[in-house]
Each structure stands twice: as structure tokens, then as C-alpha cells.
Amino acid sequence: MASSESAVTSVAAAGTSGVAAAQICAVPASAPLPVPDPALLADLWRASGSASWGLAEPECDRILIEAGTAANYGLAPGAPATAHQQSAFFRALCLADLVLARACADGSQTAWRHFIETYRQPLLRAAIAITGSDSLGRDLADQLYADLYGLATREGVRRSPLASYRGRGSLIAWLRTTLAQRHVDRYRRTHREIPLDGVEPRASDPPQTFPAKLSLLEQSVESALRLQGGEDRFLLAAYFLDGQTLLQIARTLAVHEATVSRRLQRATVEIRAQILKNLMQCGLSRRAAEETLTADPRDLDINLKKLLQHSQSHSFHGQADS
Amino acid sequence: MTATFQPGTHSGRAHPDPAHPDIESLSAFAEQALSEHERSRLLAHLAVCPRCRQIVALAHQPVEEEIQLVAAAPPISSPPQPNPQHHSRPWWRNPWLVTAAPLAALAASATFVLYVHQARIERDVQLARNSAPAVTSQVESPTATPQPETGRPAPPPSLLPPSPPRVAADSKTFRTESRREFQSANPSASPEPAAAPTVMPPPAPVPPAATQTVTVASAPSTVETVQPSQDSELSRLDSSQPSPLSKSEPLRTATSRQQMQSAQQQAVQNSAHQNSAHIDGLQSVAGIATAQSEPLAAKAASSNASSAAGAAPTVSNSSFAAATAAMPRFGTFAGASGSAQSAVVDRHIHLPSNRPAASVASAEPLMLSLDSAGALFLSRDSGSTWQPITAQWTGRAVLVRVVLISSFPAPAAAAEAKSVPGAASAHPPTFFEVLNDQNQIWRSTDGVTWLAK
Numbered sequence: 163m164a165s166s167e168s169a170v171t172s173v174a175a176a177g178t179s180g181v182a183a184a185q186i187c188a189v190p191a192s193a194p195l196p197v198p199d200p201a202l203l204a205d206l207w208r209a210s211g212s213a214s215w216g217l218a219e220p221e222c223d224r225i226l227i228e229a230g231t232a233a234n235y236g237l238a239p240g241a242p243a244t245a246h247q248q249s250a251f252f253r254a255l256c257l258a259d260l261v262l263a264r265a266c267a268d269g270s271q272t273a274w275r276h277f278i279e280t281y282r283q284p285l286l287r288a289a290i291a292i293t294g295s296d297s298l299g300r301d302l303a304d305q306l307y308a309d310l311y312g313l314a315t316r317e318g319v320r321r322s323p324l325a326s327y328r329g330r331g332s333l334i335a336w337l338r339t340t341l342a343q344r345h346v347d348r349y350r351r352t353h354r355e356i357p358l359d360g361v362e363p364r365a366s367d368p369p370q371t372f373p374a375k376l377s378l379l380e381q382s383v384e385s386a387l388r389l390q391g392g393e394d395r396f397l398l399a400a401y402f403l404d405g406q407t408l409l410q411i412a413r414t415l416a417v418h419e420a421t422v423s424r425r426l427q428r429a430t431v432e433i434r435a436q437i438l439k440n441l442m443q444c445g446l447s448r449r450a451a452e453e454t455l456t457a458d459p460r461d462l463d464i465n466l467k468k469l470l471q472h473s474q475s476h477s478f479h480g481q482a483d484s
Numbered sequence: 485m486t487a488t489f490q491p492g493t494h495s496g497r498a499h500p501d502p503a504h505p506d507i508e509s510l511s512a513f514a515e516q517a518l519s520e521h522e523r524s525r526l527l528a529h530l531a532v533c534p535r536c537r538q539i540v541a542l543a544h545q546p547v548e549e550e551i552q553l554v555a556a557a558p559p560i561s562s563p564p565q566p567n568p569q570h571h572s573r574p575w576w577r578n579p580w581l582v583t584a585a586p587l588a589a590l591a592a593s594a595t596f597v598l599y600v601h602q603a604r605i606e607r608d609v610q611l612a613r614n615s616a617p618a619v620t621s622q623v624e625s626p627t628a629t630p631q632p633e634t635g636r637p638a639p640p641p642s643l644l645p646p647s648p649p650r651v652a653a654d655s656k657t658f659r660t661e662s663r664r665e666f667q668s669a670n671p672s673a674s675p676e677p678a679a680a681p682t683v684m685p686p687p688a689p690v691p692p693a694a695t696q697t698v699t700v701a702s703a704p705s706t707v708e709t710v711q712p713s714q715d716s717e718l719s720r721l722d723s724s725q726p727s728p729l730s731k732s733e734p735l736r737t738a739t740s741r742q743q744m745q746s747a748q749q750q751a752v753q754n755s756a757h758q759n760s761a762h763i764d765g766l767q768s769v770a771g772i773a774t775a776q777s778e779p780l781a782a783k784a785a786s787s788n789a790s791s792a793a794g795a796a797p798t799v800s801n802s803s804f805a806a807a808t809a810a811m812p813r814f815g816t817f818a819g820a821s822g823s824a825q826s827a828v829v830d831r832h833i834h835l836p837s838n839r840p841a842a843s844v845a846s847a848e849p850l851m852l853s854l855d856s857a858g859a860l861f862l863s864r865d866s867g868s869t870w871q872p873i874t875a876q877w878t879g880r881a882v883l884v885r886v887v888l889i890s891s892f893p894a895p896a897a898a899a900e901a902k903s904v905p906g907a908a909s910a911h912p913p914t915f916f917e918v919l920n921d922q923n924q925i926w927r928s929t930d931g932v933t934w935l936a937k
Binding site: 335406 | 516519522527528532534537540541544
């Protein structure tokens with residue numbers, strides 16, 4: 163990617179957006195930002211309707227460049243983005259929602275009025291639908307509104323979660339996801355606090371002796387599950403562990419229910435075949451391997467949840483970067 | 485859904501947790517707005533993270549109002565650009581396509597049929613324009629005349645209002661189809677005059693039989709049946725049965741296709757001595773020989789006698805017209821003796837309408853001819869010059885013929901013959917009959933004045 167000096171040179175040479183060039187020139191050299199085409203930025207500024215919320219063109223350009231840099235224009239980390247890829251990324255953004263969110267985060271009253279008129283009722287309905295309760299839904303929505311308005315401050319600076327919105331999806335989807343995240347986190351936090359009165363100490367299980375075949379079967383199952391791809395593991399976890407329906411999974415993946423069903427069936431068949439293969443590689447005949455597969459699952463010491471959802475050793479972004 | 489939540493280690497912090505993707509990525513994943521690389525990364529995380537799976541599942545619950553809101557407020561009005569990151573629905577999954585494909589095929593078929601039909605109409609109209617306008621104006625289109633109801637007696641000619649001259653495109657189309665059908669069935673037949681005109685030989689002596697099949701033309705498929713003389717024929721001639729076709733229907737039904745073929749072969753064998761033959765065995769003939777096309781005869785022969793007799797009046801116009809259109813080849817024959825001549829349609833007959841003659845009947849010195857449009861022409865000089873005859877009948881004339889009562893005139897027939905003005909007394913009573921497409925008959929002795937029978 164071009165350095166800050168070359169970026170300044172290119173923008174100054176273009177000479178079409180002096181204010182934007184000045185803004186970009188203000189970027190410190192320690193955080194170089196790729197400079198898109200100024201004509202493209204000007205076109206995006208006009209198309210986004212930023213003027214309605216009082217956002218000047220340099221501010222809009224800065225928001226766009228930040229959004230593109232944060233996602234590396236949808237490319238793998240470290241991969242340089244061409245001008246065409248930058249243009250495609252910017253065109254795919256929900257620009258109107260993005261500038262509205264940024265205007266609200268900056269405290270524009272006009273933007274807030276529009277935000278309230280547009281999203282208040284849908285957000286309340288979404289909160290009620292997520293929580294399954296009218297009161298909990300209203301509480302959740304009101305708390306989110308307070309946070310979005312920027313009542314929370316950090317180091318004396320008003321901060322709004324809307325400032326983290328970068329326009330990759332629609333604003334209503336972002337708000338819904340935020341509601342869902344808050345509800346899940348609250349549920350998990352409160353249900354961690356289990357009273358001890360009703361809990362009896364669990365007696366330790368008697369030591370069990372497993373035949374050698376069962377031990378082989380455990381190893382084969384673990385190996386087969388680890389070989390599955392991310393999407394297949396997501397399908398298996400969502401269907402068998404979370405108990406989601408085919409329709410819910412299909413909506414999440416934007417495919418048909420039948421497609422989800424076929425993929426699930428294919429995944430289970432592949433896992434079974436892989437287990438058989440692993441057992442045969444361990445020295446069992448095919449017949450013996452098939453007999454081993456008929457073992458009672460209760461005799462196995464396999465935690466499928468642990469296998470499918472083994473904790474990550476490092477962060478999501480660190481994993482992505484690796 | 486919430487019951488599946490498991491106590492975890494994630495806190496409800498507002499700031500993004502580095503162990504999980506941010507809300508932006510989750511919402512973009514729910515809207516299929518991530519690139520393939522980001523999507524695969526997120527799927528790999530979702531496979532092992534129940535919290536994020538729950539968030540995505542809850543956030544993706546459909547709320548109709550929200551969907552409408554998103555649909556009503558598109559995020560940007562920028563010009564459409566290809567979005568490589570968005571997984572759009574493939575075109576073959578578009579439900580409208582399933583509906584549009586057969587509709588498009590149906591529309592294309594309908595357009596093609598309409599085009600062919602229009603072209604045919606235009607061609608016929610052009611053909612009509614090329615014909616003589618005077619004749620066209622004088623000869624009314626029979627199909628334009630209101631058709632009388634079946635079974636109701638036709639009004640007298642004096643009460644018939646003169647029909648306006650018009651060209652009926654449908655009738656022309658119909659005639660064209662009939663002509664085409666005929667030409668396809670008989671490749672040798674053509675409305676253009678042939679090099680050698682077909683001369684109909686005189687009828688050969690026929691041995692008396694209940695049903696006699698006589699071939700009157702040398703064409704392989706030309707079969708003409710003649711009802712032998714019977715006293716009942718006279719009464720049948722004057723009976724209320726309007727259709728000669730229905731009269732000859734038992735004959736046709738009794739004549740199977742095999743009989744026709746054998747008669748054909750016999751006719752070919754006897755063609756050498758047919759010129760000097762006479763119908764001696766038919767001394768008392770009230771002969772009505774109706775030319776019929778092979779399909780019509782075969783159709784009639786395939787049905788039983790009783791049903792065919794009843795079905796005769798309901799012979800469709802297309803079949804009847806097909807038979808009529810085939811008549812130039814087969815000829816209209818008035819089997820008789822005396823001055824009435826057996827007449828075939830001479831291909832050299834040039835009618836003023838420039839249409840091929842469909843039916844010809846002659847009783848010297850008069851000669852009547854119907855063209856393919858149903859217009860009647862009269863010639864007093866054996867076909868040299870023709871004058872159009874104003875239609876005095878309803879419907880479309882499909883057949884003209886000569887009815888000759890030679891030896892044993894029935895009293896009713898004789899009285900009727902005398903009642904017709906202008907009937908020649910020196911000769912045996914001779915009538916011209918015109919048959920319309922509804923099997924109604926009009927009679928005339930001079931070919932000019934026609935009275936409903």
C-alpha cells in the first residue's frame with residue numbers, strides 16, 4: 163500500500179478535493195491509510211446524503227477510509243487492495259446508514275430525530291422478539307437507546323456504540339445484532355449465578371474400564387470431527403447442539419432448508435465414513451469397524467460439545483491473522 | 485432458544501471482545517454482506533462458539549416490519565455496481581422464472597399462430613383484390629348472408645334482401661384451406677388449367693344391381709356412385725329430405741373402401757370401351773350422382789348405415805367444402821339421358837371471378853358453374869362466355885347439378901316441373917339444382933330464376 167507521502171502526493175496531484183487532501187494529509191505517518199480515488203470519494207459523498215446531516219466531505223471521506231481500512235476492503239489481512247477492489251467495497255457499503263450513524267454519534271439532533279422516527283418501533287419490536295417478553299424487550303431497547311445516545315462517557319468523552327458501525331450491513335441489522343448480543347450476554351451472566359442450595363455434590367463416577375475398541379472409537383470420532391470444515395462444524399453444532407431448526411439455519415446461511423438438510427446428511431455420512439476409515443487404519447477389519455460403530459454411545463467417554471466447540475486458544479482476530 | 489444458553493465466560497461488555505468477531509461482522513454475516521474470506525473465517529468461529537451462534541440466530545429472527553423498512557429504505561442511491569461480496573440469489577432460483585418460462589413459450593406460440601393466420605388472411609385478401617371487382621360486387625359472399633336455422637324452410641327469393649357485396653376473409657381462408665387440403669391430398673390437382681383437359685367418358689353399361697358403383701373418371705381415387713333406377717328414387721327426390729347427400733348416404737355407407745378400389749380397377753379396365761357406352765340399364769333414372777371426395781366417402785363408409793344417415797345433415801362445412809373443392813377433379817355428374825349432358829369440370833373453364841370452377845352442370849345449351857367462392861355463372865354458349873347469376877339462395881352454394889327425369893316422371897315431379905316457369909316442354913323436364921352448405925336446395929330451369937325447393 164502506498165505510504166503517507168505517496169498518498170499525499172497523489173491526492174495533491176489530483177487536486178480535485180482540496181479539503182479531503184488536507185484531511186488525509188493530517189493522518190499521521192504512523193498509521194498510513196490507503197487513499198482511494200478522490201473522484202470516487204466525492205461521488206460517494208454526494209450519494210450518501212451526508213449534507214443532510216451536516217457532514218462535510220472531508221469527514222465523510224475519513225469515515226469511509228476508516229471503514230475500508232478496518233476491514234482491509236474485505237480482503238485477507240495484509241493483502242493490498244486495488245482501486246477496483248476499493249471501489250467495490252465502498253459501493254457495497256450502506257452509505258446512508260453509515261453517515262446517519264456517524265451523525266448520531268456526533269450528536270446531530272436532526273440525525274437523531276430521523277433515527278428515532280425510523281428505528282424506534284422496529285427496534286422495540288426486535289427487542290421484544292429476541293427476549294420473548296414485552297417488559298424485558300422494552301428494558302433492553304431502552305438501555306440500548308441510552309447507550310446509543312452516548313450517555314456513557316469515557317474519560318469525559320461522550321461515546322456512542324454507533325461510532326463503531328461501519329456500514330458493512332444495514333443499520334437495522336446492526337442494531338438487531340447488538341440487541342441479541344446484549345441479551346445473550348445478560349442471560350449468560352445471570353445464569354452463571356446459580357444458587358448452591360439446590361445443588362448436591364455429585365458423586366464421582368465409578369471407574370469404568372473401556373475395551374480397546376471403544377478407545378479406538380473415541381480417537382476415531384475425535385479425529386473425524388476435527389477434519390470437518392468450518393461450515394460443516396457450524397451446521398452440526400447449530401443443529402445438534404443448539405437445537406436450531408433447519409429453517410433457522412437456512413435463514414442464517416441464506417440457503418434453502420433442503421440445502422441445509424442435504425449438507426447435514428452429507429456431513430454425517432462423511433463423518434461416519436471417516437470414522438470407519440480411522441478404525442480400519444488402526445488395524446480393524448471393515449466388519450469389525452462396523453461392529454464397533456454399533457457400540458452404545460453411552461459407553462463412550464466423548465464430549466461432542468467439547469469436540470465441536472473446543473475453546474479457542476487465541477482471539478478471533480488473532481486466529482484470523484494467523 | 486434461550487434454554488440452550490450455556491453459562492460461559494464471556495462478559496457483557498460494551499466494547500468488542502477480542503475473542504469474538506465484532507457486531508459489524510456478525511450483522512454483515514447475517515445479511516450475506518461479507519466476502520468469502522471473511523465468511524469462512526466467521527463460519528469457523530461460529531462452529532466453535534455457541535455465544536456467537538446464538539447472537540446470529542437471534543438477530544436473524546425475521547420481523548416483517550423491519551424487513552419492510554429495510555426494503556423501503558435502500559441504503560444508497562448510487563449507480564448499480566457489481567458487488568462481488570454479496571451472494572445474490574442465482575437466477576435459476578427465481579420463482580418468477582418458473583412462471584415466466586412457460587408463459588413466454590405460450591406467448592411465442594400464440595404469436596406464431598397469429599402471424600400465420602394473419603398472413604393467410606392477407607394472402608386471401610390479396611387474391612380477392614386480384615379478382616374482378618365487378619364480379620365480386622355482383623356475387624355476394626354466401627357466408628355473409630345470415631344462415632337460416634336448420635329445419636326451417638328457407639324464405640322465398642323475393643323476400644331475401646340483397647346482400648351487400650363484401651369479401652369475407654374467413655370464408656376465403658376456409659376456401660384456401662380446403663383448396664390446400666385438396667391439393668395436398670391430390671398433388672396432381674391444380675387450379676391452373678392442365679395441359680390435357682380431363683374428358684369424362686360416357687357412362688359404361690352397368691349391370692343391374694342393387695348398388696352400382698361406376699367410375700366416371702380415370703383418376704385413381706375418383707369414384708362416383710350412381711343410384712340405380714328405382715321407383716322410390718322419384719319419391720325420394722321430391723321428398724322433404726333436403727340433402728342429396730343424405731339420400732346417397734346409405735349408398736356411400738354401403739360402399740366400402742374396398743368396393744371403391746375394386747370399382748376403380750374395373751373402371752380402368754373398362755376405360756377403353758366406355759366412350760361408346762350408354763346407360764341402357766338405367767332407363768328410368770332419376771339419377772343424382774354426387775361427386776364426393778375420397779376422404780368424405782371413406783368417412784361415410786367407416787360409419788354404419790344408421791348413424792351415417794342421421795349424421796349426413798351434420799356433415800361439417802369443412803368436410804363438405806373439402807369435397808366441393810375436390811370436385812374440379814372428380815366432376816359433378818348428372819347421370820341422365822336425353823339432352824342433359826354429363827358434365828365434368830373442365831379445367832379450361834375460365835370464370836369471370838378467376839376462381840377455379842368447383843361444380844359444373846350442363847343441360848344444353850345452358851351450362852352452370854360454381855366457382856370455389858360459391859358464385860354461380862351461367863353460360864349459354866357451352867362455356868365460352870359466362871354471366872354471373874345473382875344469388876337467390878341463402879348460405880353458400882356448394883354444388884350445382886342437373887336433375888333429369890327421363891322416362892318415368894313421377895306425378896309430383898312432373899307437376900313441379902310444369903309449375904316452374906320457363907320449363908322446356910319439348911324436352912324431358914330438366915332442373916338445375918343448387919345446393920347450399922346447409923343442404924338446402926334451390927331449383928331453376930333456366931339457370932337465372934331460382935326457387936327454393
